[in-house]
Amino acid sequence: MEARAILSAEGLTFRYPTEEGHEEHAALDAVNIAVEKGEFVAVLGHNGSGKSTFAKHLNAILLPTGGAVYIDNMDTRDENLLLAIRETCGMVFQNPDNQIVATVVEEDVAFAPENMGIAPAEIRERVDRCLEIVGMSDFKRHAPHLLSGGQKQRIAIAGVLAMEPSILVMDEPTAMLDPSGRREVMHTIGQLNREKGITVVLITHHMDEAAQAGRVIVMSDGKVAMEGTPEAVFARVDEIRDLALLPPQTVDLLHRLNKAGYDLPLDTLSVEACADVLETFLRQ
Amino acid sequence: MLRDITLGQFFPGTSLLHRLDPRAKLVSVVLFVASLFISKSFWGYGLCILFLAWCIRISGISPKMILKSLKPLVIILCFTGILNMFYTPGEVLARFWIFKITREGIYTAAYMILRIVLLIAATSMLTYTTSPIALTDAIERLLNPLKKIHVPVHEFAMMMTIALRFIPTLIEETDKIMSAQKARGADFETGGIIDKAKALVPILVPLFVSAFRRADELATAMECRLYHGGEGRTRLNTLVMTGRDYAALGFMGVFCLLVIYAERLVSILL
Numbered sequence: 001m002e003a004r005a006i007l008s009a010e011g012l013t014f015r016y017p018t019e020e021g022h023e024e025h026a027a028l029d030a031v032n033i034a035v036e037k038g039e040f041v042a043v044l045g046h047n048g049s050g051k052s053t054f055a056k057h058l059n060a061i062l063l064p065t066g067g068a069v070y071i072d073n074m075d076t077r078d079e080n081l082l083l084a085i086r087e088t089c090g091m092v093f094q095n096p097d098n099q100i101v102a103t104v105v106e107e108d109v110a111f112a113p114e115n116m117g118i119a120p121a122e123i124r125e126r127v128d129r130c131l132e133i134v135g136m137s138d139f140k141r142h143a144p145h146l147l148s149g150g151q152k153q154r155i156a157i158a159g160v161l162a163m164e165p166s167i168l169v170m171d172e173p174t175a176m177l178d179p180s181g182r183r184e185v186m187h188t189i190g191q192l193n194r195e196k197g198i199t200v201v202l203i204t205h206h207m208d209e210a211a212q213a214g215r216v217i218v219m220s221d222g223k224v225a226m227e228g229t230p231e232a233v234f235a236r237v238d239e240i241r242d243l244a245l246l247p248p249q250t251v252d253l254l255h256r257l258n259k260a261g262y263d264l265p266l267d268t269l270s271v272e273a274c275a276d277v278l279e280t281f282l283r284q
Numbered sequence: 285m286l287r288d289i290t291l292g293q294f295f296p297g298t299s300l301l302h303r304l305d306p307r308a309k310l311v312s313v314v315l316f317v318a319s320l321f322i323s324k325s326f327w328g329y330g331l332c333i334l335f336l337a338w339c340i341r342i343s344g345i346s347p348k349m350i351l352k353s354l355k356p357l358v359i360i361l362c363f364t365g366i367l368n369m370f371y372t373p374g375e376v377l378a379r380f381w382i383f384k385i386t387r388e389g390i391y392t393a394a395y396m397i398l399r400i401v402l403l404i405a406a407t408s409m410l411t412y413t414t415s416p417i418a419l420t421d422a423i424e425r426l427l428n429p430l431k432k433i434h435v436p437v438h439e440f441a442m443m444m445t446i447a448l449r450f451i452p453t454l455i456e457e458t459d460k461i462m463s464a465q466k467a468r469g470a471d472f473e474t475g476g477i478i479d480k481a482k483a484l485v486p487i488l489v490p491l492f493v494s495a496f497r498r499a500d501e502l503a504t505a506m507e508c509r510l511y512h513g514g515e516g517r518t519r520l521n522t523l524v525m526t527g528r529d530y531a532a533l534g535f536m537g538v539f540c541l542l543v544i545y546a547e548r549l550v551s552i553l554l
Contacts, residue, residue, distance in 0.1 A: 059508060083510055091508045098501035101509075103417055103449045110520035112509040117516040124520060145452040159509060 005034035006072050006199055007058065007089070007167055013066030014053055014222075027053040029222040030067065037166070040193040040200045042213035042230075046244040047205075050222040055171045055203045059089045071167065087116070090165035094172045096152035097145075105147075105155055106131070106140045112163045123162075130158040133196070134188050150181025154188055161192070167199040168192065174209065186212060207234070207248045211269040218243060231267035250274035294415050300528075301343040301413040306422035308529035312536040313410045319540040320402055325547035329398050332543060336405055345412050353408040354401060361397050368393040416448045418523075425523055438514025450498070457494060461487050 014028040028050045035041050045051040056062040057069050060076040071089045074081045093099050102108040106127050113123045131137045134154040144152055153173055160168065170189065174182040186209055193200045202213060210216050216233045218226040220243045226233050234240065237255040240247045247255065250271060254264045264281060268274040296302070301309070320332060340347055354361075374388030411419070424441035431437050462472065465486055472483050542549070 061504060061508070083512070086508055086510055091505075093501065093505055095501060097453055098498045099505040101449065101502070101506060102445060104415070107417060107520060111506075111511070114517050114519055115510040115512065117518050120518060120520060120522050123518065127520065143452075144449075145456070163510065 004070050004073055006037045007033075007035040007201065008070045009033045009054070009057065009067070010070070011067030012054070012057060012064050012069055014057065014062060015065050016053075026222050028057070028064075031219075031222070031224055033217060033224065035167075035199060035201060037199055038193075038197050040190075040202070040212075040214045041217060042202045042204055042210035042215070043217045043219060044204060044207070044210050044245060045219035045225075049219045049243075051203045051219045052171055053222075054219065055091070055169050055201070058167070058169045058201065059086045059091050061091075087163050088165055089167040089169060090160035090163055092153070092157055092160055092168065092170045092173050094175045096149060096156045096176070099156045099159070100144045100152065103143055105136065105142050105144055108144060108155060109158045109162050111159060116163065126162045126164070130161040133161060133192070134158045148181060149177045150184040153177060153181065153185050157185070157188060157192075165198070167201065169201045169203070171203045172205070173202075174204070174206065182206075182209075205245070207246060211248055218245070230269055234269065235266035237266065254278075293411065295345055295349070295412050296415075297344055297413065299343045299413070301339060301409070303528075304532055305523055305525050305529040306414050306418040307426055307523060308525065308532050309410055309414055310419070310422050310426065311533060313406055315536045315540050316406050317403055319543040320399055320406075323543045323546065324395075325550075327546035327550050328543040329395075329402070331539070331546060332402050335539060336402060336409070339409055340405075343409065343413055345409070349412065350405050350408060354404055357400065357404060361400060364396045364400065365393040368396050417445065420444045420448070421519070421521075421523060438517075442514075446502070450495075453498075454491065454495060458487060458491055461490050 009031050012028050012031040012033075013026055015026050018025070031050075031054065033054075043051045043054065053062065057064060057076065058071065060069075060082055063077055069076045071085050074085050074088070076085055100108050101111050109127045109130055110123050113126050118126070127140075128137070131140060134157055136151060136154050136158060139147065139151065139155075144155060147155065157168075157173075168189075173189075174185050177185060189200055189202065190212060192198045200213075202209065204210055211230045211234070213230060216226070216228065216230045217224055218233060218240070225243055226236065226239065234247050234251045237247045237251060246252070248269060250268050250273070251266055254266055254268060254274065254277065258264055258266070262281070264277055268277050316332070316335075319328070323329065323332075340350060369385055369389040369392075370383050372386055372389035372392045374386035376384045376386055377390070378385045414422075420441050423444075424437055427435070427437045427440075462470075466472070470483060470486060472480065475483070
């Protein structure tokens with residue numbers, strides 16, 4: 001048998017239980033997604049596309065009604081593996097306020113290792129290390145409710161990192177944050193992926209966040225609609241618009257120019273790259 | 285308007301009182317309160333006042349804070365005092381209309397007021413010098429033997445921690461909802477008690493809805509962080525009783541006996 005990727009959904013189908021008489025609508029319809037170790041994958045989609053439902057399958061909050069999900073070769077349907085799966089695949093949610101359990105930052109980060117029954121000395125070590133990674137060491141003894149949204153979300157990330165997961169799934173972690181909080185959190189996520197080699201699955205509807213990933217999966221109506229590098233996916237401007245998503249502004253600008261009769265490359269995701277393209281074009 | 289709730293307020297510090305094990309402090313306060321209610325002499329209360337004053341001094345907490353903690357009780361204190369003064373039978377000192385003041389009445393009133401003041405002051409000293417988390421921990425550890433008879437001690441402690449954690453969040457949310465309702469013309473200031481109570485309904489309904497949603501999300505998040513009850517759970521900060529804590533407990537024990545037998549001791553000495 002061919003070796004499975006660290007995260008793999010095979011023919012994953014999920015129907016929410018509905019009231020009688022209603023047509024059951026598949027929130028996920030035979031989805032096949034594989035994520036390799038160390039990858040940074042962004043899952044895009046408008047509301048109701050199934051992207052959050054997909055995320056909830058990755059650590060067995062929801063169980064597939066058809067097909068299967070394997071996390072590091074563990075079947076999420078196997079109840080005996082539940083804790084092991086959740087330890088391997090950490091999950092960060094949208095609202096930082098509703099993820100923080102304790103009244104002191106370090107106590108909150110210690111929550112998961114405490115549940116794992118780790119010795120106090122090692123918990124201390126993990127807490128210090130994880131707070132260091134997210135750059136919140138100075139706030140160890142603070143009360144979480146006095147921190148900013150971005151800081152709270154970084155604490156939530158540290159709390160999940162303390163389990164030492166090899167996969168980090170984030171369900172719209174920046175949706176409730178202001179722009180500076182979003183930057184802080186995205187910076188932390190990028191760093192975790194590059195420096196610690198943690199596999200990241202980022203669920204988002206922000207194009208500029210997805211652009212920072214190594215691979216983009218666009219979901220629509222419970223199916224995978226597009227898949228590829230951010231450059232390749234975003235260059236398909238018309239298809240993205242059809243899925244009720246907005247392409248990044250840089251791509252949008254070049255696309256409009258192209259429509260007006262120019263011939264510019266569309267694989268420019270940063271403002272700098274876009275400016276370069278325009279400069280070379282204008283000099284010609 | 286909602287910011288001045290001083291429920292379980294904690295002032296961080298490094299004094300002896302702050303550094304004592306929360307279990308030792310909790311037991312000490314219980315002993316102190318018990319002796320307060322057993323004692324029937326002013327000598328005993330004198331000792332309690334001196335001891336409490338010394339505690340406040342070494343804790344570095346301003347006496348103003350203690351007075352502030354007594355403020356909400358002024359009405360209860362007056363009520364207790366007046367009731368005891370008029371309704372205790374005994375030697376009548378003054379009489380007007382149907383009321384009479386008795387010597388015993390004055391004594392009982394003074395005892396009761398002193399007791400309540402000392403009780404509140406002592407318990408506030410506990411919450412002022414102990415973080416809510418340490419206090420919850422202490423309660424969990426002290427009640428641990430009850431687990432044997434299937435009392436869900438860990439679950440209670442966890443509920444308390446979460447309640448403490450969400451108080452500021454829910455207060456903030458209430459403020460937000462109130463502002464939103466005010467912006468749409470809701471009136472919380474005028475009208476009688478019934479009008480004011482009615483005006484609270486549009487605040488409470490969204491608050492409850494949101495609290496339930498939060499609880500749901502928090503439960504999922506806790507499960508994702510491997511929470512599966514108290515079994516096999518370790519703690520980041522474990523409580524360790526040191527010699528100092530045992531010494532404090534021993535001192536409290538002696539102090540209690542002194543307070544309870546103060547009258548007898550004084551009569552022997554004089």
